[in-house]
Amino acid sequence: MCGILGLLLNDSNADAAPEICEGLSLLQHRGQDACGVITCGPGGRFYQCKANGMVRDIFDANSISRLIGGMGVGHVRYPTAGSFNNAEAQPFYVNSPYGIVFAHNGNLINTSSLMGFMDQIAHRHINTASDSELLLNIFAYNLQQTGKFRINEEDIFTAIGGMMSQVKGAYACVAMLAGFGIIAFRDPNGIRPVGWGVRATASGKDYTVASESVVADAGGFAEWNDVNPGEAIIITRNGVSRRQIAAPSTFAPDIFEYVYFARPDSVLDGISVYRSRMAMGDALADNVKRVLEEVNITVDVVIPVPDTSRVAALNLAQRLDLPYREGFIKNRYVGRTFIMPGQQMRKKNVRRKLNAMALEFADKNVLIVDDSIVRGTTSKEIVQMAKDVGAKKVIVASCAPPIRYPNVYGIDMPSRKELVAHGRDEKHIAEAIGADLVIFQTLPDLIESVRQLNPGIGNFDCSVFSGEYVTGGVDETYLQHLESLRADNTRGKSLNLELDALDSKAVIGSSKGGNSTGASTPVNGSDTVGLHNSWNTN
Incomplete structure (x- = not known):
């Protein structure tokens, strides 16, 4: 993106x-x-x-x-x-x-x-x-x-x-x-x-x-x-x-724009991103209610992962008549961890970005609502943070279905082995991120949440959920090439960061010349x- x-x-x-x-x-x-x-x-x-x-x-x-x-x-x-x-x-x-x-x-x-x-x-x-x-x-x-x-x-x-x-x-x-x-x-x-x-x-x-x-x-x-x-x-x-x-x-249009990337105050192709996330919360609430009844678990509080899941989490809480609380406080000076290069950098910045307030977690069964679960890096850290401050049970609800396939149209999800849902069912995804339970939005519900705001759009690109690529021309050979390319670039970025850090130390106290490129x-x-x-x- x-x-x-x-x-x-x-x-x-x-x-x-x-x-x-x-x-x-x-x-x-x-x-x-x-x-x-x-x-x-x-x-x-x-x-x-x-x-x-x-x-x-x-x-x-x-x-x-x-x-x-x-x-x-x-x-x-x-x-x-x-x-x-x-x-x-x-x-x-x-x-x-x-x-x-x-x-x-x-x-x-x-x-x-x-x-x-x-x-x-x-x-x-x-x-x-x-x-x-x-x-x-x-x-x-x-x-x-x-x-x-x-x-x-x-x-x-x-x-x-x-x-x-x-x-x-x-x-x-x-x-x-x-x-x-x-x-x-x-x-x-x-x-x-x-x-x-x-x-x-x-x-x-x-x-x-x-x-x-x-x-x-x-x-x-x-x-x-x-x-x-x-x-x-x-x-x-x-x-x-x-x-x-x-x-x-x-x-x-790529449905992930509405799930995560676009600002809530934007309107894309006649669809309010804010309204679509409200609808996602309503649809997810019905699925959460059904699953919780099946496993006989009660939830004490709904807590969003700031910022993109707030709208959906609030609608979900209202629909289920549950308390909504801001349990994670965000450091606004740390960038979006999803688009940071490299697993180690993403993992390190989650705790810099978010802080869990024990007051909202201690001795409670907590339903954490997130917009999606991609690599699982952020989700695993968030679940652990909730447990560290005393949560009894941590249930994670995702506004998007499991992401099991690479994105080839400009979103950084190219490697299947990096996707926590690839090759795993809900039970094993929960184990991978340390949650007691994971509940996903269904793909039909997600599509309807967005489409109802502009019925003129008959299709959305949902390739990360379905593996169906609207342009065609995406085969196993291409996916393997993309994954190897991305791995090389990530390693290169990590090396550049290390060199930049050394370079910065070397020039402290002096002025740096050069042009903007x-x-x-x-x-x-x-x-x-x-x-x-x-x-x-x-």
């Missing part, structure tokens, strides 16, 4: 960077490994600042002030393909043709064949292992085939159509063409979310593109529209052009990455 953002201001003399950085901070939950912004200033010149780290750490007043221009693209990264190298921080940029900036959320599943195409036919060099850079170059190659010095919107739509016919997987993208405008498009299955908003100003209209509607809400963009599956939009200061590019396909620079600079003449459509 990543967060993407584009902004085009009607006032060409204003700077878009401050608002882009604010928007990225609202999308920080979607990626905490790296972030970046590239803006387009006078004469089509690009200015960039990107590095590994959080938005608040990379962008200060000095770096933002050097990001010049009334339109730009931003990205927060959560790596699933490629490596954790800061060279893979987005947005990416190519200078041929025309100067293109590109940000991508998702994951391609046919990268091997696409790399062969790049080498043998397109003759374009891919500098990183990131599928996002590959996707950018496929788009750039198709755009270059026009052979024109100046292109028009029809040429752009044609290039996107050519790209969509070549690539397979999940992608929600925002691009910027130097001196021209902002482009957004979405894969034919609509697996990853993206939408756009409009804001009226005294001089005209501003436009934003973002992964979630919360960015538009905070920025005062009154109109919000989802980019449809297989659709592309082109935004210039003259207005918006929309076109359905790909042939109709199965519309299947340097591997060892914490970084508050911006660099000009290209100079292009502005150009217009024919």
Whole structure:
């Protein structure tokens, strides 16, 4: 998962960077490994600042002030393909043709064949292992085939159509063409979310593109529209052009967006994330009641795992007429443990992130509600924390069904052996995490909890629960390759962290030079990455 953002201001003399950085901070939950912004200033010149780290750490007043221009693209990264190298921080940029900036959320599943195409036919060099850079170059190659010095919107739509016919997987993208405008498009299955908003100003209209509607809400963009599956939009200061590019396909947004990833105050594809989690709590309550009666266990209190399960846990408690208590206090300065690389780092940060209050656990049968159980690392630590402060019995209820299959569309669940539910039934999952009992949401109940809010969506991508991949093309060979790749990247990340720690100790008391894309620079600079003449459509 990543967060993407584009902004085009009607006032060409204003700077878009401050608002882009604010928007990225609202999308920080979607990626905490790296972030970046590239803006387009006078004469089509690009200015960039990107590095590994959080938005608040990379962008200060000095770096933002050097990001010049009334339109730009931003990205927060959560790596699933490629490596954790800061060279893979987005947005990416190519200078041929025309100067293109590109940000991508998702994951391609046919990268091997696409790399062969790049080498043998397109003759374009891919500098990183990131599928996002590959996707950018496929788009750039198709755009270059026009052979024109100046292109028009029809040429752009044609290039996107050519790209969509070549690539397979999940992608929600925002691009910027130097001196021209902002482009957004979405894969034919609509697996990853993206939408756009409009804001009226005294001089005209501003436009934003973002992964979630919360960015538009905070920025005062009154109109919000989802980019449809297989659709592309082109935004210039003259207005918006929309076109359905790909042939109709199965519309299947990722249901895990509603379970965990998206902010509760966002609306994705016409579905309120908050309302969907309320419905998940109601449905889970019925299953919990049935199971508890079967095993003859009574529960004294319902306690959520903050933050994503709070909404569901409250509805569950109300439906079962049980006390709801905040038994875990969260340290808000520790990031989301799910998207931290490596089991050891995730495990170590659970207790840094949460503290159990004995007052709510001691001598009680506790029902802990979580949004999902993935690797089991967090769940095992949480159960142990509850028992350490005196809980008699710990029952864990999950708003999602057991996750038994890898995710290949941009969520960090690629290795089956890391999934605690893979090859285990509920009894053995409970034993693995140290709980007295584990109760899962059923898949039909989860689907209905989300679908009832927008009956127009007939399908959801539920591959992590069902093993059925909506795009096809996912076989055992591919899964094994993905698992080995992810294992290598995790080891590489751990090594980089160790080296960064040693490097930090070595430079205490001194100032560190370098630009914002340097591997060892914490970084508050911006660099000009290209100079292009502005150009217009024919």
